[in-house]
Amino acid sequence: MLRLPPFRYHRPGTVDEAVALLGEFGTEAMPIAGGTDLMPNMKHRLFTPAHVVSLRGIGAMRGIEVVGGRGAGSATPAPGTEKVLRIGALETLANVAAHPLVRRHFPGLADAAGLVAGPQLRNMGTIGGNVCLDTRCTYYNQTSFWRSALGYCLKKDGTVCHVTGVGRKCVAAHSADTPPNLVALGASLTLAGPHGERIMNASDFFVTDGIWNTRREPDEILTGITIPIATGRRSAYRKLRQRNSIDFPLLSVAVAGDFEETGTVKRLTGVVSALGARPRVLAGWSELAVDGRLDGATIDALAQRAHAQCRPLDNLIVDAEWRRAMVPVYVRRALEELTES
């Protein structure tokens, strides 16, 4: 039996009220949406906020819709007029996975949302919560009792990293499934805070610090996600995990590409994650793929380039060398799916 630490529960009805509550209670408060990450972490005493601010009653943070598109007739629409898909941060992962607009425009993202955890957790967990998911590590996601045995770690209550044994850098792994896709698709995130709203590229949102791996301030709320819609864009996602029914990723690969009708690649982005504290955009892909076709030789070259860049640490439960060996395999599988669409 794992008891929650005591807290008071607040249920604001608007973003402004929620932001005000987070501001009022400062470091004593945390926001909760689906709670599938925060609740277990609180049971493990990784977080013990005295105030929990529920976002579930905020209707403005729901909805999945296509907006914009006024410039659809011209070849290069004016800035701000592109057609985008807007996803409210409170939409559950089950809704995102099944939504016809997401499936049609961003199959990689829909697949990723449908591969998070198991069905009950997807019915509860939200896409906003998935983007803000805490990093994970063998030595961190354990009960307080377990962690006390070896001594605490850098990320929580301790001064050493049990993974590297040296240094002051936390190497807990970014373990969310949707962000690599959002980065690959060029999505932007809307954050609401005490000073109003700000919009940030998904690719700028994550930092390499495993202790707090996003640029979200503790008193900010992720309210929505916006993804540009482009013709000829394809996306795919592949996830390595121990049990395909429920587990977090040991390695994740998201790919997105723009293709001409002839099959020529105009743009190609690959993002890997679960290896370090942030999703990593694979370097040097454009020169291998753009203006050519995504044939077997090109896919092999892209997979090898991905392998050369990825060096996972022993921060998750399985062997790091095996995870590294799986990088080209999973990159290849994701890219092969792009050629089939």
Next chain:
Amino acid sequence: MEVVRLRVNGDERVCGVPAHYTLLETLRYGLGLTGSKQGCDKGDCGACTVIVDGRAILSCITPVWEAEGREVRTVEGLARGTEPHPVQDEFDLNGAAQCGFCTPGILCSSVALLDRNPTPTREEIRAALAGNLCRCTGYAKIYDAVEAAATRVGGEARRPDGAGPGPAPKRTPARGVGV
């Protein structure tokens, strides 16, 4: 202690709970509904699965306040009076429970599935039960039971007059069950 008002299995229930109670703790220790099980207690195993507004969720990591104003259905509320739900009946007929600890959660996941999709394929059944762990390793018979229940529930859904379920198929209970 604070007062929480819940709608559980069609009944309005009022209960005094600490502010940090989960829905599972409230059901088990506040309302005496001990059918929902406390397994891993951190969202891994599915033993605490209940149905909230038609969706299977994990009550062990749901703050009780999130269930206020919503329709909660637990394993205690699946049967119609003394008539077991077709899924419960087929679990019995197929020998789909061994120790039985995971069974309430699996029944809830199965009923939530059939309420949304009365005619699931076996693959859809497997996917819907992916978040419910059975450590006695009885999955094959569990899928058999849900599949058999689906033919009854789905049959009901297909009946043009929409009147009650058809009679349970006559069948010899699986060996070792009900003996």
